[in-house]
Amino acid sequence: MSPALYDSFIADYYDESPIVRQRTQDVAFYRDAVRECGDPVLELGCGTGRVTMALAQMGKRVTGLDLSERMLEHAARKRAALNKEERERFHLVQGDMTKFDLGEKFQLIIIPFRPFQHLLEVRDQVACLERVRKHLRPGGRLILDVFQTDAERMHDPIHMREAPLVEYRSHDGKHVRISERVAAFHRAEQRNDVEMIYTVEHPNGRKERLVFAWPLRYFFRYEVEHLLARCGFRVAAEYGDFDRTPIRDNSPEMIFVAEPGW
Numbered sequence: 001m002s003p004a005l006y007d008s009f010i011a012d013y014y015d016e017s018p019i020v021r022q023r024t025q026d027v028a029f030y031r032d033a034v035r036e037c038g039d040p041v042l043e044l045g046c047g048t049g050r051v052t053m054a055l056a057q058m059g060k061r062v063t064g065l066d067l068s069e070r071m072l073e074h075a076a077r078k079r080a081a082l083n084k085e086e087r088e089r090f091h092l093v094q095g096d097m098t099k100f101d102l103g104e105k106f107q108l109i110i111i112p113f114r115p116f117q118h119l120l121e122v123r124d125q126v127a128c129l130e131r132v133r134k135h136l137r138p139g140g141r142l143i144l145d146v147f148q149t150d151a152e153r154m155h156d157p158i159h160m161r162e163a164p165l166v167e168y169r170s171h172d173g174k175h176v177r178i179s180e181r182v183a184a185f186h187r188a189e190q191r192n193d194v195e196m197i198y199t200v201e202h203p204n205g206r207k208e209r210l211v212f213a214w215p216l217r218y219f220f221r222y223e224v225e226h227l228l229a230r231c232g233f234r235v236a237a238e239y240g241d242f243d244r245t246p247i248r249d250n251s252p253e254m255i256f257v258a259e260p261g262w
């Protein structure tokens with residue numbers, strides 16, 4: 001992934017997007033995971049700190065790592081609003097989840113809301129999982145989530161047409177409409193080129209169209225299981241949603257809880 005991807009306008013629109021705001025069940029799930037597994041916690045691809053902040057507010061020791069400086073700037077602003085003790089337990093690091101070396105081991109490593117799907121190549125996925133293993137304490141766990149792939153939907157040309165998703169008014173009075181389309185399908189690479197289109201009307205009437213375009217890697221259940229096994233992990237649990245139901249045909253998510261030791 002190009003480091004510039006999330007260093008675009010998207011960083012400033014991320015937290016206010018209803019798509020992100022409506023995502024609360026995963027935060028509750030990761031909070032429970034920390035209660036069960038303990039800290040310190042490392043979040044890979046922490047973005048604006050949506051999940052990391054919730055964990056820091058529980059009084060846990062948390063490190064968030066992300067490639068994007070601009071996403072991290074938002075996380076740093078939120079960190080600054082924490083009380084002194086919480087701040088001291090909360091670290092932000094700019095880095096690549098396929099290459100990091102933090103010189104510290106963690107009880108729990110999480111990859112929430114699909115940063116793993118930005119790793120297009122198997123060598124990057126393996127490199128990330130190897131880094132995770134190196135950074136886990138004995139008895140530590142990895143939890144990552146990706147969406148469950150509906151193969152038919154992933155290849156349906158109807159999605160090449162721009163389709164409205166949501167609209168909202170921002171805190172500073174912008175009217176924002178978000179739509180989405182698939183620009184290209186790459187079946188052999190299990191990747192779609194996706195565009196999220198933001199049509200923005202500013203309070204002074206100025207209009208602009210902003211496009212967040214990115215290649216999205218999709219996974220299948222047993223592929224992830226094999227990847228984990230290849231990197232020395234045992235799957236301790238897997239869920240089809242954040243309510244911990246099993247993976248079924250219509251499950252929206254694939255959540256893997258893994259621990260070293262195959």
Ligand SMILES: C[S@@+](CC[C@H](N)C(=O)[O-])C[C@H]1O[C@@H](n2cnc3c(N)ncnc32)[C@H](O)[C@@H]1O
Pocket residue numbers: 001006044045046047048049050051065066067068071095096097098111112113114115118119
């Ligand atoms: C959809 S956002 C998820 C952010 C956050 N985890 C959340 O739940 O809101 C994906 C994040 O992954 C980050 N990312 C993508 N590739 C990365 C990489 N190789 N190393 C570190 N971060 C990466 C992006 O910069 C972005 O902030």
